Amino acid sequence: FLIFLSLVFDGEEKNSFIFMQARALTPQTAETDAIRFLVGTQSLRYDNQIHIIDFDDENNIINKNVLLHQVGEIWHISASPADKGVLGTCYNKTSDSKVVTCAAVWRMPKELESGSHESPDDSSSNTQTLELLCHLDNTAHGNMACVMWEPMGDGKKIISLADNNILLWDLQESSAKAVLSSSAALEGKGQLRFTSGRWSPHHNCTQIATANDTTVRGWDTRSMRQIYSIENAHGQLVRDLDFNPNKQYYLASCGDDCKVKFWDTRNVTEPVKTLEEHSHWVWNVRYNHSHDQLILTGSSDSRVILSNMVSISSEPFGHMVDDDELSDQEEQHQEEKIKEPLQDSVIATYEEHEDSVYAVEWSSADPWLFASLSYDGRLVINRVPRALKYHILL
Known part of the structure; x- marks a missing residue:
């Protein structure tokens, strides 16, 4: 079930694979030299797998x-920021004729931890197994939605969302x-359930944001109390x-209202x-780590869709260079650049997928490269258009 495709589009070479059905994708966060992504499959018929993808x-x-992931179909995957070999998955398993979503932390074989591996000659005989490090016990908390690692941390702190609980x-x-060190529960009418969350890299990594139904909430991880709430952030989930x-x-x-919104969490009455641009549910949004x-x-x-949201970025007038490093001509160009705030725009729309795109991720090693994964198991690797790259850098 693997077909290698090489697609040419706008003169930029693209690469893609087709796996079994899949919806879980992550860069190997701790790998900053080699371009590497992990994909988790979601099959009811076969043993599930994690595919380690190296892009040369x-x-x-x-x-x-x-790598074999025999415990069940993978709904979410995340990689340790500190240890190349460690990852977390959320997966389905059947227990007492009920399907439950569990979470666990795993280690890949030592020889596969670093990037730049070549494909084995005969993939069928070279499938290896993950080593289980620990389960995140959710017996008392419900179905796991995702596992988040503390950004830039030592790989020892993780948060999981389980039904209406933050753990x-x-x-x-x-x-x-x-060891469960603290938790918080979302309280209110009806069956409240977290759909996703993100750990902020700011404020000494003491804040996370969660989504449940149409609401986005901020939490302080020290007190496990809510610090802001954006009611009806989207018209749908x-x-x-x-x-x-x-x-x-x-x-x-x-969200499911086909929109992407940008918020300033100090004033959440209106999105910034x-x-x-999308015509159906938007499953994933990712900021570039550098730009x-x-x-x-x-x-x-x-x-x-790749968008250039420069007006709300940290460099709304483009990349600024120290005056000492500029010639007179370059300085004049820099001044002209300052006078014209750059316009927000859609840079490119990529249409290589034929099914729902459930995940998009930037490479942790190359800021100009990203991967996308659709449910039919196609992984496509793309680059930011060269012209935009040089416009940002120069």
Whole structure:
């Protein structure tokens, strides 16, 4: 069930694979030298797998290694920010004829931890198994929606969302034991359930944002109390959130109303900006880690959209260079640039997918490269258009 495709589009080479059905994607966060993504499959018929995808940028080649994930179909995957070999998954399993979503922390085989691996000659004989480090015990808390690692942390703190509970875990004994250190519950009428969450890299990593139904909430992880609430953030279910890595109060959200919204969490009465480019549910929104004007979104309209939201970025007048480094001519160009605030725009719409795009992620090693994953199992790797890259840098 693997077909290798190489697609040419606008003169930029793209690479994609087709797996089994899949919806879980993450960059290998701790790998900052090699371009590497992890994909989790979602099959009811076969043993599920995690595909380790290495992209050789110089030769435009994708290599793949496969790890068995036999406990069940994968709904969410996340990688430790500190240890290349450690990852977390949320997966379905059947217990007492009921389907429950559990979460666990795993270690991949030592020889696969670092990037730049070539595909094995015979993939069928080379499938390896993940080592279970620990389960995140959710017996008392309900179905797990996602596992978030403390950004830039030592890989010892994780938060999981389970039904209406926020659970903060300490990983101990080389991650072989998860101790619940604190928790909070969402209270109100009806069956409240978190759909997604994101851990802020700002404020010493003491804040997270969560989505439930049409509401976005901020929480302080020290007191486990709510610090802001955006009621009716979207007209329908909120699907995903992401924090601007360079502007501490800025948060993006997306949802089933086909919109992407940008918020300043100090004043949540109105969004700062709204994007309405997709024609169906928006499943994923991601800020570029280095250049926060670059926003990726993926939708069940089967499109991936790259937007340049420069007006609400940390550099609304473009990249500023120290005067001492400029010649007279360059200085004049820089002054002209300052006078014209750059316009927000859609940079590119990518249409290589034929099914709902459930995940988009930037590479942790190359700020100009990203991957998208659709439910039919197609992973596509793309680059930011060269002209935009040089416009941002120069």
